[in-house]
Amino acid sequence: MTRTPKADAKGRKLSNFLCFAVYSANLAFGRAYKPILDAVGLTYTQYIAMIALSEADDQTVSALGEKLFLESNTLTPILKKLEQSGYISRTRDPADERQVRVSLTAAGRRLLDKEINASLVEATGLGDEFPIVQKSVVRLRDNLLHHTRGDSKKG
Amino acid sequence: MTRTPKADAKGRKLSNFLCFAVYSANLAFGRAYKPILDAVGLTYTQYIAMIALSEADDQTVSALGEKLFLESNTLTPILKKLEQSGYISRTRDPADERQVRVSLTAAGRRLLDKEINASLVEATGLGDEFPIVQKSVVRLRDNLLHHTRGDSKKG
DNA sequence: TGGATATAAATCGTGTCCGATATAATCGGA
DNA sequence: TCCGATTATATCGGACACGATTTATATCCA
Numbered sequence: 001m002t003r004t005p006k007a008d009a010k011g012r013k014l015s016n017f018l019c020f021a022v023y024s025a026n027l028a029f030g031r032a033y034k035p036i037l038d039a040v041g042l043t044y045t046q047y048i049a050m051i052a053l054s055e056a057d058d059q060t061v062s063a064l065g066e067k068l069f070l071e072s073n074t075l076t077p078i079l080k081k082l083e084q085s086g087y088i089s090r091t092r093d094p095a096d097e098r099q100v101r102v103s104l105t106a107a108g109r110r111l112l113d114k115e116i117n118a119s120l121v122e123a124t125g126l127g128d129e130f131p132i133v134q135k136s137v138v139r140l141r142d143n144l145l146h147h148t149r150g151d152s153k154k155g
Numbered sequence: 156m157t158r159t160p161k162a163d164a165k166g167r168k169l170s171n172f173l174c175f176a177v178y179s180a181n182l183a184f185g186r187a188y189k190p191i192l193d194a195v196g197l198t199y200t201q202y203i204a205m206i207a208l209s210e211a212d213d214q215t216v217s218a219l220g221e222k223l224f225l226e227s228n229t230l231t232p233i234l235k236k237l238e239q240s241g242y243i244s245r246t247r248d249p250a251d252e253r254q255v256r257v258s259l260t261a262a263g264r265r266l267l268d269k270e271i272n273a274s275l276v277e278a279t280g281l282g283d284e285f286p287i288v289q290k291s292v293v294r295l296r297d298n299l300l301h302h303t304r305g306d307s308k309k310g
Numbered sequence: 311t312g313g314a315t316a317t318a319a320a321t322c323g324t325g326t327c328c329g330a331t332a333t334a335a336t337c338g339g340a
Numbered sequence: 341t342c343c344g345a346t347t348a349t350a351t352c353g354g355a356c357a358c359g360a361t362t363t364a365t366a367t368c369c370a
């Protein structure tokens with residue numbers, strides 16, 4: 001009758017939580033990429049930041065942050081490291097000295113050209129499902145962000 | 156002819172990367188849970204650890220780590236904090252002093268009974284798709300882990 | 311013009327992740 | 341029994357993630 005205090009796991013088992021599924025899938029991605037990225041001296045986050053940088057030159061830290069869902073507090077140290085490694089350049093915008101413009105260097109672009117990513121697509125084991133899962137996860141993320149922010153941001 | 160050095164983004168746009176979708180969905184989950192968890196004084200990881208603990212009493216750190224895909228280096232500080240907060244108990248196993256047995260306290264169990272989780276399911280905006288996405292992401296994770304570890308662990 | 315306000319990065323402290331290592335307890339074999 | 345492996349946690353250092361604050365620049369407007 002009254003629920004037993006312990007074993008009322010019901011829909012609450014760890015394996016049933018979508019949040020946990022995403023949490024652990026993210027850990028799994030990091031570990032799958034690690035041996036590949038170690039070889040070129042990048043961390044997982046640094047790699048993702050470089051992909052975002054490959055989309056356009058002279059992006060501001062904020063613009064990059066919008067793509068990555070990160071802010072300057074997280075991005076600044078990452079970008080400084082990528083600069084030290086010689087993969088990106090950081091310069092204050094002469095027209096507005098508050099902003100920092102970030103671009104890939106030739107070395108950075110060469111590194112991305114290695115098609116690091118391709119080797120991991122098959123490791124997902126998703127096959128034809130791949131694009132569907134991807135769309136679902138993106139939608140999931142956007143719904144969560146929308147729910148969290150109360151759509152305070154533009155559009 | 157030869158690919159243009161820059162704008163050959165092709166399938167390489169950030170939004171096309173499944174790894175980025177999962178990475179950012181995980182961030183989004185953390186942010187969506189934050190206001191709820193702040194109210195009870197838990198971090199996202201601590202909450203997930205407590206869910207795992209709710210499945211059984213007297214689990215070892217290793218057993219918990221297998222469920223969470225984490226090891227003692229990450230778990231120990233988290234469990235110590237949960238102990239300080241009064242939500243779990245940690246005791247050395249008298250039969251094998253190497254092991255630490257971890258359990259929820261009454262306070263910890265009460266906290267989980269609040270059905271914190273339910274309020275976020277709708278925020279995913281996935282509807283009927285929810286269980287399908289979940290299964291896909293779990294499969295994705297397991298495939299990645301399997302690929303990474305080279306199935307060194309017991310079957 | 312000049313001071314209040316706004317904006318862009320950077321800094322700081324706390325809490326994960328994770329590889330490498332340390333500590334401690336147990337087990338195995340001669 | 342005793343010493344070398346093995347196992348279970350714990351510790352340490354580096355790198356994120358993020359709220360809160362700071363610094364520097366730009367803008368607004370009386």
